Amino acid sequence: MSTIVIGAGLAGLAAARRLQASGEEVTVLEAQPHVGGRTRTVRGRFLHDQPADLGASFIDLGQDLILQVCAELGVRLTPRTELFPRDPDGRATAASPLRNPVVLGGRLLDPAERDRIADEVRTALDASPPLPTETLPAWAARARLSPVARRAFLAQTGANPVEEPWATQMAHVEPLHIGTACWMLADGSDSLALALARGLDVRLEQPVRLVRRDGHRMTVETDSDSFTVDEVIVATPVKPTLRIGFDPVLPEWKVGALTATPMSQGGKVVAQYARGREIKERLGLAAMSDGPIGFLWARPVGPEDTVVVLGLVPDRADGVLHDEDRALKALDDMVRTVTGVEPQRLAGIVQDWPGEQYAGGVVSSLDGDFPRLVSLLGAAVGPVHFAGEHTAELWATSMDGALRSGFRVADEVLQRRRTREGRLSRTRRLSRTR
Amino acid sequence: MELITRTPTSTVVVGAGLAGLTAARRLVDAGSEVTVLEARDRLGGRAHSVTDSFAEGQHGDLGAELVLRHYDSLIRTCGELGVELSDPVFFERPDTKPDETSLEGFLDEGRIIVDGELLTGEAFREVDTEIRKALRNAPLARHEIFEQWTRRARLSPRARGALSGVLRMAVQYDPFQTDGQHLVEGRLGAVRRIVGGSRRLVEALARGIDIRLDTPVLAVRQSGGRVTVETESGETISADRVIVAVPPFVVPTLGFDPPLPATRIGALTSLQRASGGKVIAQYAEGDAVRAALTRGVFSDGPINIAWVGNPYVTQGPAVVSGFLCGADRQFLESDDAAVAGLDAVVETAVGSPVTRIAATRKDWTPDRFALAMGTTLPAAQRGSLAAQFAFPDRRVHFAGDYTVGRLSGTMEAAVRSGERAADEVLRRPGRMQLAEIDSTLVRG
Numbered sequence: 001m002s003t004i005v006i007g008a009g010l011a012g013l014a015a016a017r018r019l020q021a022s023g024e025e026v027t028v029l030e031a032q033p034h035v036g037g038r039t040r041t042v043r044g045r046f047l048h049d050q051p052a053d054l055g056a057s058f059i060d061l062g063q064d065l066i067l068q069v070c071a072e073l074g075v076r077l078t079p080r081t082e083l084f085p086r087d088p089d090g091r092a093t094a095a096s097p098l099r100n101p102v103v104l105g106g107r108l109l110d111p112a113e114r115d116r117i118a119d120e121v122r123t124a125l126d127a128s129p130p131l132p133t134e135t136l137p138a139w140a141a142r143a144r145l146s147p148v149a150r151r152a153f154l155a156q157t158g159a160n161p162v163e164e165p166w167a168t169q170m171a172h173v174e175p176l177h178i179g180t181a182c183w184m185l186a187d188g189s190d191s192l193a194l195a196l197a198r199g200l201d202v203r204l205e206q207p208v209r210l211v212r213r214d215g216h217r218m219t220v221e222t223d224s225d226s227f228t229v230d231e232v233i234v235a236t237p238v239k240p241t242l243r244i245g246f247d248p249v250l251p252e253w254k255v256g257a258l259t260a261t262p263m264s265q266g267g268k269v270v271a272q273y274a275r276g277r278e279i280k281e282r283l284g285l286a287a288m289s290d291g292p293i294g295f296l297w298a299r300p301v302g303p304e305d306t307v308v309v310l311g312l313v314p315d316r317a318d319g320v321l322h323d324e325d326r327a328l329k330a331l332d333d334m335v336r337t338v339t340g341v342e343p344q345r346l347a348g349i350v351q352d353w354p355g356e357q358y359a360g361g362v363v364s365s366l367d368g369d370f371p372r373l374v375s376l377l378g379a380a381v382g383p384v385h386f387a388g389e390h391t392a393e394l395w396a397t398s399m400d401g402a403l404r405s406g407f408r409v410a411d412e413v414l415q416r417r418r419t420r421e422g423r424l425s426r427t428r429r430l431s432r433t434r
Numbered sequence: 435m436e437l438i439t440r441t442p443t444s445t446v447v448v449g450a451g452l453a454g455l456t457a458a459r460r461l462v463d464a465g466s467e468v469t470v471l472e473a474r475d476r477l478g479g480r481a482h483s484v485t486d487s488f489a490e491g492q493h494g495d496l497g498a499e500l501v502l503r504h505y506d507s508l509i510r511t512c513g514e515l516g517v518e519l520s521d522p523v524f525f526e527r528p529d530t531k532p533d534e535t536s537l538e539g540f541l542d543e544g545r546i547i548v549d550g551e552l553l554t555g556e557a558f559r560e561v562d563t564e565i566r567k568a569l570r571n572a573p574l575a576r577h578e579i580f581e582q583w584t585r586r587a588r589l590s591p592r593a594r595g596a597l598s599g600v601l602r603m604a605v606q607y608d609p610f611q612t613d614g615q616h617l618v619e620g621r622l623g624a625v626r627r628i629v630g631g632s633r634r635l636v637e638a639l640a641r642g643i644d645i646r647l648d649t650p651v652l653a654v655r656q657s658g659g660r661v662t663v664e665t666e667s668g669e670t671i672s673a674d675r676v677i678v679a680v681p682p683f684v685v686p687t688l689g690f691d692p693p694l695p696a697t698r699i700g701a702l703t704s705l706q707r708a709s710g711g712k713v714i715a716q717y718a719e720g721d722a723v724r725a726a727l728t729r730g731v732f733s734d735g736p737i738n739i740a741w742v743g744n745p746y747v748t749q750g751p752a753v754v755s756g757f758l759c760g761a762d763r764q765f766l767e768s769d770d771a772a773v774a775g776l777d778a779v780v781e782t783a784v785g786s787p788v789t790r791i792a793a794t795r796k797d798w799t800p801d802r803f804a805l806a807m808g809t810t811l812p813a814a815q816r817g818s819l820a821a822q823f824a825f826p827d828r829r830v831h832f833a834g835d836y837t838v839g840r841l842s843g844t845m846e847a848a849v850r851s852g853e854r855a856a857d858e859v860l861r862r863p864g865r866m867q868l869a870e871i872d873s874t875l876v877r878g
Binding site for chain 1: 572709
């Protein structure tokens with residue numbers, strides 16, 4: 001039995017690896033000239049071989065699958081960190097991120113004001129418990145947050161999930177399930193994809209245009225080649241999936257689920273600065289703002305007192321994401337405002353995820369109808385299987401979710417093989433009897 | 435005998451766009467007390483005409499503009515209010531056959547730009563033949579994503595380019611974001627405009643209504659049979675009913691107490707935004723521009739369609755509207771890129787250089803009281819989504835173009851939804867107090 005996997009992101013690579021380990025014939029087709037999908041890392045642009053993670057960054061406590069896979073493949077992590085201080089009673093809530101440095105309208109809130117705002121939000125969370133589906137602005141209004149607290153509270157949507165407030169539901173931030181103990185991949189976030197891809201047949205720069213049924217088999221067509229196989233795994237993000245032709249047409253429920261799953265619109269700006277120790281120390285865990293850089297944090301200090309600083313850039317339709325100079329300058333400004341250090345930028349890169357046709361956005365926004373949506377997105381259509389962070393039953397939208405979906409879909413293919421073998425052997429038995 | 439004699443005495447309408455104003459007008463005409471709260475410093479929402487920089491008092495519509503033949507409620511309302519509609523223009527080819535769809539009707543020589551060139555002569559015939567053959571051999575399914583169809587039907591890059599403007603014109607989405615329902619279900623037919631711009635209708639609807647501008651609403655709270663609307667400035671207004679007539683993406687930014695049901699929020703936040711807007715310019719070569727662009731010119735570039743916005747003005751300069759949406763909306767972020775894109779389309783269509791007198795642009799995406807041009811509900815779910823959006827939540831009613839299935843994104847849908855919401859309010863009986871029941875109904 002043979003399988004084509006479309007997409008060499010974490011989901012596709014995990015699926016291919018498991019299938020190959022089970023003795024299946026697998027080929028992975030990747031549209032881009034590199035593996036890793038939205039865990040892309042650029043090397044060689046920063047001094048001292050420091051990686052620039054343009055996509056996924058963090059692994060969180062509880063994401064056991066990715067932790068185990070890293071252990072198995074010898075992929076190393078950075079020292080453990082947190083992304084924010086906890087509330088005074090030790091809990092991590094939607095108020096906790098406000099205990100980091102907060103920049104509103106370009107001004108850094110002084111620590112006393114910031115803590116007062118965080119306390120106000122925490123009191124409101126206890127007094128008016130949010131519904132998981134309530135949007136952030138709806139809850140902030142219902143809970144009667146003061147104008148400044150409301151503004152600060154809404155700013156956190158720029159951090160997670162790099163989305164606009166109206167589209168973000170309280171389940172994302174309360175209770176806070178990420179950032180209490182987390183790690184980055186020490187050699188860059190694509191180091192896991194590179195390790196997974198080792199030994200697999202991955203064909204780069206092969207964007208798939210059409211998946212069609214060909215008698216009892218499936219044919220997958222790229223711009224230059226065509227592959228006929230038994231099973232197809234579509235491991236592309238939501239939007240790129242909508243750019244692939246399917247013959248026969250995908251059923252209504254599948255198209256409906258895909259179009260009901262927007263992707264968060266934003267990007268990342270990454271730069272390396274001198275005076276690394278000073279910046280890292282003054283920045284603390286992370287900072288957030290309602291300006292062009294929604295969220296800011298730093299990697300561990302690198303050689304010769306350099307540091308790589310990462311900023312999330314929600315697409316506020318102000319042109320920043322589409323203008324490298326402005327985006328890097330916005331990062332400099334944020335570093336200066338938060339740390340007081342005059343930034344000396346050594347190099348920088350901007351990544352606009354919605355602008356890439358093979359990404360379409362940062363991650364899926366599954367707020368709409370979880371978990372019904374996820375189950376529809378992940379359900380197979382005959383021999384066509386669907387994987388990706390948006391199809392994960394646990395830790396959707398993360399690297400861990402992508403891996404989970406890849407393993408799930410590999411098991412689906414193996415299950416179909418066993419069913420088919422059963423059918424074949426029964427036929428053989430019947431033929432012999434006759 | 436009238437069965438119900440009393441109607442709710444007071445209603446607050448949130449939003450003075452076409453939907454809210456239509457609802458308010460109907461309620462006031464029925465004798466209800468109505469207050470309209472509008473966040474902006476102007477009326478009309480996404481029906482917004484500007485004249486500021488244009489010569490000879492001409493205008494441009496930065497938002498809704500077209501009046502199609504089946505917009506019955508809109509046309510009737512215009513008639514009742516004395517708002518003049520223009521003579522029709524036909525975007526589809528005049529010789530479109532009765533059984534042809536809009537998509538086939540838009541296949542017109544000299545009106546589609548691919549790679550900066552108008553498709554004419556042999557080049558047009560090749561594309562025309564290819565697309566017609568593809569439609570015959572691999573018919574576009576009602577729910578199929580348009581880009582997926584172009585792959586399934588194996589269209590050439592040139593044919594895909596030719597159709598990119600056509601599809602984006604119909605829905606203001608990138609081809610991978612939407613199905614082709616509007617291109618294969620029926621025809622566009624006669625297209626009219628409101629003479630003087632959409633604001634003429636807005637002004638007529640608003641006459642005599644108590645409207646408070648610059649009053650953004652923060653929260654809507656229901657308790658004890660009353661609804662209280664709280665504004666951002668901290669003021670509260672109580673009423674029997676509230677009609678929330680704001681765009682779909684603005685609904686989740688308002689506070690509701692009790693919170694809106696999970697299903698409604700889920701449906702709202704899963705909608706795709708038609709992101710982008712318009713660039714509008716006035717050109718001195720009025721006659722040449724009218725000749726080339728009155729019936730619209732499609733392009734595969736950032737401008738998906740450009741048309742003369744005031745075709746009923748037959749002399750002097752001409753005003754041309756160009757649409758930008760999807761990934762190309764980033765051209766609206768800079769002062770020059772959008773206008774340059776429009777100039778290029780106009781010059782290609784006219785076939786000679788043109789003189790721009792004035793220009794303006796509007797990106798509805800970062801506009802906090804719109805957050806998008808609007809939404810087109812997907813064919814597969816449009817009925818169920820619209821029903822969900824239109825459904826009242828106790829004493830809070832909802833109006834807006836997105837609450838009307840197939841017509842979502844049109845002025846007609848806004849008007850219909852306003853009429854429906856007003857009727858909902860009017861048919862609910864007024865609240866009877868305990869003392870009143872005891873004194874008038876109970877046998878002593």
